[in-house]
Amino acid sequence: MTRRRNPSLIAGGAIVAALTAVALFGPILNRTDPLAINLALALAGPGAGHPLGCDSLGRDILARILAGARVSLGVSIVVVALSLAIGAIVGGAAALAGGRVDGAVMRTVDIVLAFPGILLAIALAAILGPGLVDLVIALGAIGWTGYARLVRGEVLSLREREYVEAARALGARPGRLLFRHLLPGVAGPLAVQATFGVGGLIIAEAALSFLGLGVPPPAPSWGNMLDTGRAFILVAPHLTTAPGVAIGLSVLGFNLLGDGLAQRFGRRR
Amino acid sequence: MIRYFVRRLTALIPVALGVVTLTFALIHLVPGDPVVAMLGDYAAPADVQEMRHALGLDRPLWRQYVAFLYGLTHGDLGESISQREPVSRLIRERYPATVELAVAGLAAAILIAFPLGLVAGADPGGPGDVGAMGFAILGISVPHLYLGPLLMIVFSLDLGWLPLTGRGGFSHLILPALTLGAALAAILARMLRQSLVEVSDADYMRTARAKGLSRPRALISHGLRNALTPVVTLLGLEAGALLTGSIVTEIIFSWPGLGRLMIAAINNRDYPLVQGCVLVFALSYVAVNLATDLLYSAIDPRVRLSR
Numbered sequence: 001m002t003r004r005r006n007p008s009l010i011a012g013g014a015i016v017a018a019l020t021a022v023a024l025f026g027p028i029l030n031r032t033d034p035l036a037i038n039l040a041l042a043l044a045g046p047g048a049g050h051p052l053g054c055d056s057l058g059r060d061i062l063a064r065i066l067a068g069a070r071v072s073l074g075v076s077i078v079v080v081a082l083s084l085a086i087g088a089i090v091g092g093a094a095a096l097a098g099g100r101v102d103g104a105v106m107r108t109v110d111i112v113l114a115f116p117g118i119l120l121a122i123a124l125a126a127i128l129g130p131g132l133v134d135l136v137i138a139l140g141a142i143g144w145t146g147y148a149r150l151v152r153g154e155v156l157s158l159r160e161r162e163y164v165e166a167a168r169a170l171g172a173r174p175g176r177l178l179f180r181h182l183l184p185g186v187a188g189p190l191a192v193q194a195t196f197g198v199g200g201l202i203i204a205e206a207a208l209s210f211l212g213l214g215v216p217p218p219a220p221s222w223g224n225m226l227d228t229g230r231a232f233i234l235v236a237p238h239l240t241t242a243p244g245v246a247i248g249l250s251v252l253g254f255n256l257l258g259d260g261l262a263q264r265f266g267r268r269r
Numbered sequence: 270m271i272r273y274f275v276r277r278l279t280a281l282i283p284v285a286l287g288v289v290t291l292t293f294a295l296i297h298l299v300p301g302d303p304v305v306a307m308l309g310d311y312a313a314p315a316d317v318q319e320m321r322h323a324l325g326l327d328r329p330l331w332r333q334y335v336a337f338l339y340g341l342t343h344g345d346l347g348e349s350i351s352q353r354e355p356v357s358r359l360i361r362e363r364y365p366a367t368v369e370l371a372v373a374g375l376a377a378a379i380l381i382a383f384p385l386g387l388v389a390g391a392d393p394g395g396p397g398d399v400g401a402m403g404f405a406i407l408g409i410s411v412p413h414l415y416l417g418p419l420l421m422i423v424f425s426l427d428l429g430w431l432p433l434t435g436r437g438g439f440s441h442l443i444l445p446a447l448t449l450g451a452a453l454a455a456i457l458a459r460m461l462r463q464s465l466v467e468v469s470d471a472d473y474m475r476t477a478r479a480k481g482l483s484r485p486r487a488l489i490s491h492g493l494r495n496a497l498t499p500v501v502t503l504l505g506l507e508a509g510a511l512l513t514g515s516i517v518t519e520i521i522f523s524w525p526g527l528g529r530l531m532i533a534a535i536n537n538r539d540y541p542l543v544q545g546c547v548l549v550f551a552l553s554y555v556a557v558n559l560a561t562d563l564l565y566s567a568i569d570p571r572v573r574l575s576r
């Protein structure tokens with residue numbers, strides 16, 4: 001088998017790896033406090049000691065971008081993991097149970113998907129109030145539906161395969177069947193969807209924080225940095241440039257990685 | 270065609286009812302007391318009780334639900350707490366601005382996507398392809414909450430060509446439409462390119478080339494029509510998302526639409542108004558998706574014959 005070049009996979013993988021490293025080690029290596037206020041330096045441009053300048057309260061923007069990476073990437077990855085787990089179990093169980101259970105689950109999914117995603121997240125976040133946990137709940141409550149639909153479809157087609165029938169004939173219970181034999185077969189498409197999902201969630205988290213419904217200040221997230229920076233766009237555009245580029249680069253990385261993975265898994269089947 | 274139409278319309282009824290129910294449940298079942306949220310944590314219990322009674326929240330849940338459904342059939346969405354006006358009137362005032370923005374965003378997306386997709390698809394791997402697709406990747410990655418301020422800096426502040434915010438004539442529409450449509454434009458351009466590359470291998474394309482048409486000529490007069498089907502599908506799937514994408518865009522450009530009304534209602538803890546806005550957004554989304562399905566079946570008869 002000759003492996004064709006897959007530049008998206010390499011470029012996307014590199015960006016995502018770099019981002020992960022920044023989120024993990026950035027705040028350790030750069031010891032500047034992202035919450036330290038110094039009004040003398042308010043809106044200061046990039047310079048010595050503050051490579052990306054300072055925000056409206058004189059807080060170091062680089063330190064806030066690094067700390068914000070943990071929040072923005074962390075929230076997105078936790079939400080995707082949560083949605084994936086719920087979606088895989090619910091979708092898999094619905095496909096195996098069939099009949100009324102399947103019907104009821106899929107109607108629920110249809111109704112949640114009948115809402116444009118961000119709208120439900122906005123409404124839920126508004127009711128739950130601002131806060132990290134509430135944000136994760138609001139985004140996760142919507143996210144699982146896409147994965148449930150994907151897993152159900154794949155499991156329905158895998159169910160009839162011989163190796164699954166063999167496992168069933170040997171007396172495997174539904175739980176074992178699902179986790180040992182069916183879900184591994186869905187891993188490829190799930191990985192693709194989850195990768196694109198992280199990219200989408202970085203934007204969703206930023207949008208919610210931008211609307212004042214996400215990560216509450218003073219904790220930095222890329223979204224609320226964009227929101228507060230917007231007021232100073234005339235006098236200090238560097239306040240919005242840094243989080244804007246950070247969000248753009250992350251989304252680019254996850255989208256490229258998703259493209260690359262899709263190419264890879266697409267050819268295998 | 271009429272049978273298909275009726276079938277799709279009946280399939281819509283449970284979905285619409287589900288959307289209405291979920292919106293109701295969202296406001297009424299999610300933990301957190303809207304009345305306490307409105308009056309603050311230190312409100313006197315008597316005041317809370319009175320407010321609850323005034324809003325009808327002290328009735329059993331099923332009766333509130335029935336009243337909500339009954340009101341809906343009369344176009345009654347309750348009264349806004351912060352503005353003391355019927356929710357339906359407030360929404361009616363703002364809705365046209367949101368539709369205008371969404372339609373303009375859609376138009377902007379199509380106008381950008383087609384030249385890009387055609388240039389890229391006409392010569393896969395060539396310099397035009399690399400440039401156009403690089404531009405498209407950028408369009409997907411730059412979030413519209415950053416693109417909006419960026420466009421404002423360049424075109425309103427530096428160049429002074431276009432107004433900064435607000436709704437008015439055509440010139441007010443350009444920047445918000447570009448902000449809203451950019452991501453969709455990028456997705457569409459990529460789809461169009463891929464679709465063009467796929468059809469360029471088809472037998473009828475070889476025939477067209479064999480009879481002496483140049484590659485661009487063959488692509489435009491024979492390839493494009495066939496390449497359009499998946500693009501139209503995608504356009505339909507994404508068109509509804511423009512409605513809610515407009516929420517952030519409206520905030521950035523101070524556009525007086527439904528999105529800004531909803532965010533203001535959220536900040537004022539005006540739950541009847543939030544409920545009304547969510548419902549109108551969601552039902553519009555469902556309606557747009559239905560319209561695309563029907564349009565699609567008109568273009569491609571195979572859709573309505575199968576299933």
